[in-house]
Amino acid sequence: MIARSLKWSRHNLFAKPFDVLLSLTVIPGVLWLIWQIAGWALTVAQWDIIPQSLRVLMIGIFPVDQAWRTWVAAMIIAALLGAALGCVFAFRGRHAGGLLLVVAVALVLTGTKGLANILCVAALVALFGLSWALISRVPAARRGLVPASFVGLIAIFAVMAPPGAGLWGGLLLSILLTLVTAVVTLPIGILLAFGRRSRFSSVRWICTAYIEVMRSVPLIMVVYWIWILMPVLTPQLNLADVVRGMIGFTLFYSAYVAEYVRSGLQAVPRGQTEAARSLGMSEFDINRSIVLPQALRVVVPPLVGNVLDIFNTAPLVFIIGLTDFLRAGQMILANPQYGDRTYEVYSFLFLTYFLVGSLITFVARKLEKHLARGSR
């Protein structure tokens, strides 16, 4: 064991003089940093601010007496995410154990007060697990997934809308924005990608121009433009800031999804289309049943990566006055009473973003392997 680790360190840390130098400076440096951080986190930091302001971090300034609406929204989201996971990973018994562990950890970490909240967290995780199991065990249920996700999103809007869309905020807003963008950009991106290959040059030209324009401007620009344009274009609609933000994100990311899908379409051999044509199939049927499924298979991993991109750029909605997760943290710090807790709050934000980000990356990796195995 010791011999092994000595050998390992000789190969990886001390192979060349430069490695030795690097190892001797970096390793102590990192150790010192960890020591400092751990020391701060365990002795100096006052973590009580996190449970105290957890509600604001999660749902922003959504009224307390209406909080059940956000729980319903969270449950719909949990069910949708579970279903999405079920499409690619089979649900096993040990996963159920893992989910129980998640509930336990969540309860310990957040010190959730009151029986109602505990039950809600448990229900959330149970729903996630159930829809995961259902979709992975009953493949026929997958057909309903796309319509179900649209219905789910509409239901979320319906249940969250009454107190006023201006009150949406916190992590819930970040996740909602990501989810809506991810789901709506997919069909739009697919249409744009096919449009870019259309035999009608006008369609081709419009789609190409749209994609190229969106890809050559910053996201924040598009979001801001949509925000100021919507009231002018549709004055009678009076769309809420949240909705305008989602439209901006969707318009922007559709172009990126279109490019991913296009790379997938190009990866499908010409022979596939020719064989389907020679069987007399219509171009619509060929694209829908032969070309698209094979193209999407190739681009699922980058598309999952794209979802992470959306989530990580969501804080930009502060420009149109929305209070996403990051902004909610800053809002708490704006309270003079909490002014000295900057590091605690930002540590929590960092860890949460890191956790969600690595989860999505992990899923993307697994997917890549999973699909590579399946296509042999």
Place this chain on the structure above:
Amino acid sequence: MSTIVEMKTLNKFYGSHHVLKNIDLSVARGEVVVVIGASGSGKSTLIRCVNGLEMYQNGSLLVDGYPMPVEEDRLLGGESELAAIRKGVGMVFQQFNLFPHKTVVENITIAPMRVHRKSKAEAEATALRLLDRVGLKAHAHKYPGQLSGGQQQRVAIARSLAMEPHLMLFDEPTSALDPEMIGEVLDVMRELAADGMTMMIVTHEMGFAREVADRIVYIDQGAILEIGKPDAFFDNPQNERARAFLARVLKH
């Protein structure tokens, strides 16, 4: 006997490259026509014109009673005949081109269900019957990637047959196969010929060509140089280039 394919002074260009030159060829129902010629001579292009995978610029082409529109008309949207023609013409490719994300049965049933609006049960019954005919019933629920090349090509033939074609096109169906698998595919094609299927076949298998063909078409640099009965053609080719070609390929 009625004709099923009739090409008259058909010309095809890739840009300025003249690939098919004044092709005159007709195929009778029930006939087996084998097209031979050197690589790059235009054999694939010729048979791909028949089901409209390639467009031709001028001349005329009548398939299964429908006029195949020329390129200009097709680009302007005049493609209604195309769908009708393709329903009656099957094609088998060198690279099999099975749909890798669908099982063998799904590969065979998708077109009858989508194009002929057959019920799933009916399409599957037909598929299993055809798989039995090509000796692959046991593999019905596998994916193409799990089959050998010869098996995949036999599935591809079954897939075409499921559309009940009046004419089958084969573009070098055995050229991508390991030698030991060529025989099983040629056997299926022999049976088809014996059953009276009309076929246009591009192949380099000269023994097979001589055996099943009613007529041999020799094509060189985009022009048909000789058409003849197999025995006459192989024993005593009239065209000089055909003679040189045969001398080259029969030596091996």
